[in-house]
Amino acid sequence: MSYYKFLKETIDKTLTLLVKSKVIENCPEIFKYSIEQVPDNKFGQLSTNVLMINSKRSKMKFVEFGDIFLKKISNLAEFENIKIVKPGFLNFEFKNSFWQNELYEMLLSNQKIDKSKFKKKRVNIEFVSANPTGLMHIGHARGAILGDTIANLFIEAGYEVDKEYYINDAGNQIDVLINSVIYYCNKLSDKNIKEPEEYYSGKYIENIAKNFLDNNDVINLKNDKRLRDLIVENIIKDIKIDLKNLGVIHNYFISEKEIATKDNVNLVIEKLLKKDLAYEGFSKKPLGKTDDNWKPEKQLLFKSESIDDDKDRTLIKPNGDLTYFMSDIIYHSTKIDRKYDLLLNVWGIDHSGYVKRIKNAITSLFGNNFEFNIELTALVNLIQNKKPIKMSKRKGSFITLREVIDDVGKDVLRFMMVSRKSDKVIDFDFDKVKEQSKDNPIFYVKYAHARCCSIERMTKSSNLKDEEFDKYFKYLILPEEINLIIMLSNYLNILESCIVKLEPHRLTNYLYDLAKLFHNYYSQGSKDQSKRIILDDNKFLMFARVGLIKVVKKIICNGLLILNIKAPKKM
RNA sequence: GCGCUCGUAGCUCAAUUGGAUAGAGCAUCUGACUACGAAUCAGAAGGUUGGGAGUUCGACUCUCUCCGAGCGCGCCA
Numbered sequence: 001m002s003y004y005k006f007l008k009e010t011i012d013k014t015l016t017l018l019v020k021s022k023v024i025e026n027c028p029e030i031f032k033y034s035i036e037q038v039p040d041n042k043f044g045q046l047s048t049n050v051l052m053i054n055s056k057r058s059k060m061k062f063v064e065f066g067d068i069f070l071k072k073i074s075n076l077a078e079f080e081n082i083k084i085v086k087p088g089f090l091n092f093e094f095k096n097s098f099w100q101n102e103l104y105e106m107l108l109s110n111q112k113i114d115k116s117k118f119k120k121k122r123v124n125i126e127f128v129s130a131n132p133t134g135l136m137h138i139g140h141a142r143g144a145i146l147g148d149t150i151a152n153l154f155i156e157a158g159y160e161v162d163k164e165y166y167i168n169d170a171g172n173q174i175d176v177l178i179n180s181v182i183y184y185c186n187k188l189s190d191k192n193i194k195e196p197e198e199y200y201s202g203k204y205i206e207n208i209a210k211n212f213l214d215n216n217d218v219i220n221l222k223n224d225k226r227l228r229d230l231i232v233e234n235i236i237k238d239i240k241i242d243l244k245n246l247g248v249i250h251n252y253f254i255s256e257k258e259i260a261t262k263d264n265v266n267l268v269i270e271k272l273l274k275k276d277l278a279y280e281g282f283s284k285k286p287l288g289k290t291d292d293n294w295k296p297e298k299q300l301l302f303k304s305e306s307i308d309d310d311k312d313r314t315l316i317k318p319n320g321d322l323t324y325f326m327s328d329i330i331y332h333s334t335k336i337d338r339k340y341d342l343l344l345n346v347w348g349i350d351h352s353g354y355v356k357r358i359k360n361a362i363t364s365l366f367g368n369n370f371e372f373n374i375e376l377t378a379l380v381n382l383i384q385n386k387k388p389i390k391m392s393k394r395k396g397s398f399i400t401l402r403e404v405i406d407d408v409g410k411d412v413l414r415f416m417m418v419s420r421k422s423d424k425v426i427d428f429d430f431d432k433v434k435e436q437s438k439d440n441p442i443f444y445v446k447y448a449h450a451r452c453c454s455i456e457r458m459t460k461s462s463n464l465k466d467e468e469f470d471k472y473f474k475y476l477i478l479p480e481e482i483n484l485i486i487m488l489s490n491y492l493n494i495l496e497s498c499i500v501k502l503e504p505h506r507l508t509n510y511l512y513d514l515a516k517l518f519h520n521y522y523s524q525g526s527k528d529q530s531k532r533i534i535l536d537d538n539k540f541l542m543f544a545r546v547g548l549i550k551v552v553k554k555i556i557c558n559g560l561l562i563l564n565i566k567a568p569k570k571m
Numbered sequence: 572g573c574g575c576u577c578g579u580a581g582c583u584c585a586a587u588u589g590g591a592u593a594g595a596g597c598a599u600c601u602g603a604c605u606a607c608g609a610a611u612c613a614g615a616a617g618g619u620u621g622g623g624a625g626u627u628c629g630a631c632u633c634u635c636u637c638c639g640a641g642c643g644c645g646c647c648a
Contacts, residue, residue, distance in 0.1 A: 036587060039594075049590065052628070062628090087629065089591065131648065173648060286645050287573075299646070310573070310644070317646045324648050352575045353643040378576075379641075420584075423576060425641075427583070432597090436610055439583095439597055447610065454608065490587090497587060509585065513595080523612050527603080534607045571610080 003046060003094065003102060003489055006078065007035050011050055014072045023068060024058040037490055041479075044081065044091035045486055052088040062088060099485045100473040106488060106551045107466050111558045113492050115158035118499065122160045124335050125151050127346035128243065128250075129166040132235040133177045134204055136242050136401040137391065138380045138428060139348055145417040146377055147346040148248045149504045152562050157499045162340075165250045166331055169232050170257040171324060176200065178228055184209035202398065208234060245405050246413065247564045259334055260327050268330050268365075269300070272315070277303050277364055284311040307360045325357065332362050342371040344502075349376045349423075375502055377422045383429040408433050411565045415442035418563065419508040438519075441512045445556060446568055448515035451522065452553035453569040455533055459546050469547035476544050478531065480521045484548060487517055491555050495562075504563070511559045518552050 012031060019026045033050035051069060055062045066084045074082050081093040127147025130140045147163070154161045168174075180199040184206045187193050208231060236253070243250070272278035282296040287310055300316040302325070315326040322330075335343055347355075355374050362372055382389040382399060391398055405413065412433045419441065420426050438444045476482070494510045497503070525532035533549065535542040557567040 034587075034590080036590085039586095039591085043591070047591085052590080056628090085591075087591070133648095168648060171648060176647095283646070294645090297646075314646050319646080321646080323646065328648095349576070349642060351643085351648090354648095355575080376576080424584080425577075429583085432583085438610080441596080443610080444596095447608090451608065458607070493587075501588075505585085506587080509595090513585095516595080520612075522607085523609085525607060526609080526612070529607095532607050571608090 001102075001105075002492070003098070003486075004035055004493060007046060007048065007092065010073060010076065011035075011048060014069060015050070015054070017072060018058075018068070023060070023065070024054055027057070030054050030057060037486060038091060041483065043085045043089070044083065044093045046092045046094075047085075047089045048092075049089060051084065051090050055088070066090070096477055096482060097474070099482050099489075100476055102489050103476070103485045103548060103551060104470050104473055107469055107547060107554075111491065111555060113156055113495050113499075117496065118157040118159070120158055120160070121154075121341040122162075122339065123151075123154055123342045123344060124162045124164055124338070124340040125154070125344045125346070126164045126166055126335075128239075128248070129168070130239060131168050131173060132232050132239065133173055133200055134202070134235065136239055137399065138382055138401055138404055139377075141246060141401050141404070141413060142377045142380050142417045142426065143346045143348060144243060144246055144248045145414050146375070146422055146504070148246075149414075149418050149563060150344070150346070150375075150502055152564065153495070153499045153504060156495060156562060159342075162252060163250045164252045164254060164335075167232075167236065167253055167255045167257075168324070168327075169255055170260055170322075170327065172321075174228065174232065177205075178231060180205050181209045181212065181227070181231055185213055188213065204400075242401050242405065245402075246410055254331065254334070256327055256331065260322055260330055264330050264333075265322065265326075268326075268333055269315075271365060272302070275365060277361075278315060279303065281312070283314055287311065302361060304357055304360060307364065309357055309360070313357060325354075325361070328358060329361050329365065332358070333366065336362075336366050336370065340370060342373070345374045347374055347376055349378050352376055373502075375422055378425045380417075380426045380428050383427050384431070386429075388427075404428075411446075412442055414563055414565050415445075415508060418504040421503065421505055438516075441508065442565070444519070445511045445515045445560070446566075447571060448518050449553060449556045449560070449567045450569060450571040451519075452549050452556070455546065455549050456553070459534055459542065464543065464546075466550075469543065469550075472540050472544035472547060474544075475541045476548060480524060480531075481545075481548060484517055484521055484552065487514055488551055488555055491559070507559055507563065511556060514552070514556065518549075 011033070015024070015030055018024050019030075024030060030053075033048050033053055035046060035048050038044050038047045051062070051066050055065045058065045060068075066088070069090070070082060070084065073079075078094055078098045079092060080095045083091055085091050125147055128136075128140055128144045130136050136144075151161045151163050176198055177200055179196055180201070183193070183196050183199055188209070211234075212227070212230065269278070278300055280298060281301050282298060283301060285294060285296075297318040299314050299318045301312040302315050303312055305312050313325055314323050315329075316322060332343070355376070359372060359374070382391070382404075389399060407430065416426070416428060416433055433440060433442070436443055476485070491510070491514075494506055498506045522533065533542065533545040535545075560567045
């Protein structure tokens with residue numbers, strides 16, 4: 001039984017007894033204590049704040065309450081030592097046999113989290129959704145990898161997960177894109193042609209134009225209806241290649257153009273009007289930009305000013321086109337029709353101002369029989385030679401995601417992009433992430449795995465069955481070994497916290513810490529022969545240590561699998 | 572002007588949902604290599620957690636306020 005489960009059951013039982021004997025009053029809060037590992041074993045191995053949060057609910061002084069609690073719990077055979085430590089923690093130390101047994105259980109288990117802790121959910125997670133107007137950049141990679149990794153974590157929790165990409169292929173930007181391609185097509189025959197006021201520049205668009213001309217005998221480009229679809233298709237194809245190279249596979253690509261049908265638009269308008277959320281009227285002036293040409297015009301507006309917004313927002317433009325806001329409402333209504341328990345969107349931080357508006361719109365329109373969360377990712381700065389690289393599409397100094405993948409590889413990117421909290425800016429240093437040293441966490445973790453495999457090869461331990469290790473583990477008594485076991489036994493708790501908080505960086509940090517503890521343990525052997533893993537004169541101890549290494553390897557492998565990163569056998 | 576996010580060691584980042592003496596790596600200093608993979612290891616030094624106030628037994632974490640940085644504030648997406 002895991003230490004967490006054991007302590008939880010033991011403490012819960014004690015609390016129930018104390019309630020029965022009326023030492024403390026019964027309420028659900030008394031069971032909301034924490035169980036934590038003690039940093040550096042300073043005050044024991046494990047610790048709980050159960051006394052501190054509950055002493056007020058008993059009518060005694062803290063010392064008395066602690067004393068009663070301690071007496072009820074201290075006669076259990078599993079404990080080596082229990083004590084109360086200032087300012088009121090209850091700290092435990094288990095006997096070595098408990099940890100040895102825990103290691104054996106970990107060796108036999110497949111290290112899957114207890115799915116019964118999570119209520120089964122149908123989840124839709126929408127991420128990337130980069131506009132099909134060019135290649136992706138490093139910022140898109142962050143969203144892609146975060147979304148994909150959260151999806152993997154959800155699958156671990158037993159959720160049913162759909163991964164989705166929303167293609168904005170209907171708006172004004174696509175017209176600009178088409179005009180850009182046409183401009184480049186014309187430029188190929190007429191070098192003096194004027195640049196359009198607004199267009200996408202760069203080699204990528206130029207190449208699309210070239211390709212298009214090579215494969216089509218088109219005279220009148222603007223009248224060719226295939227042009228639009230062909231260009232968008234082409235770009236999406238390229239985006240899909242990049243995503244595949246990142247190990248990111250979406251289940252659905254949803255096209256705005258296909259969703260925003262007249263029927264769907266009317267349906268949503270009807271609903272908005274019925275709920276008194278929209279009206280025909282005049283929009284307020286833009287609040288940020290000053291535009292001298294701005295004039296009020298009649299249009300369909302969403303009543304957002306009354307629900308915490310600066311002004312009512314346009315749904316349908318005076319010319320009849322949908323705003324992005326409107327088509328997003330329609331898109332989300334189709335998700336709601338598909339009956340998910342949780343809608344999760346992963347967006348870039350530049351959409352932060354839009355979060356409140358869309359959340360308001362969705363909940364006021366569709367209620368809240370479902371969760372609707374938006375996870376924002378902060379910026380990624382590219383650093384080379386210790387200097388940030390300035391990205392400018394116009395000046396052509398734009399570094400594409402494809403170039404980054406080609407340079408550093410998928411695994412480095414995946415690890416790096418989820419190893420920071422999503423609200424922190426990432427400095428992506430090209431030189432550092434390629435370094436083959438412990439300064440580079442992904443390398444250090446992979447190296448730990450390779451080293452474990454190397455030990456297995458040298459000891460030919462793969463011939464031993466897992467069940468056989470039971471009789472050897474009693475020889476693991478070094479503090480380094482017990483600490484390693486304690487760390488290993490925390491793995492599933494870490495996974496659970498990743499899922500609950502949508503924070504995969506907890507996993508990457510854990511894997512780094514585990515790798516470090518393992519490397520340290522291993523290198524003890526350089527100074528002290530008796531601490532080596534491969535011992536010719538003590539087979540039983542060697543098998544015990546090899547068994548420990550097997551579990552280290554298994555957990556690193558398991559964690560990397562969730563991150564979709566290769567665990568190499570040799571490096 | 573308004574809104575959202577961030578501010579932790581010289582640098583890059585953590586801190587188990589409010590817990591203990593705020594921890595790692597790099598850089599700096601000291602020591603260890605005829606090596607179970609030194610692609611490393613042991614140790615030292617480094618902090619008023621942007622400033623101030625409040626809530627709490629207890630605050631990097633919550634509240635208020637000020638300062639600084641980024642993003643946003645369109646009938647663009």
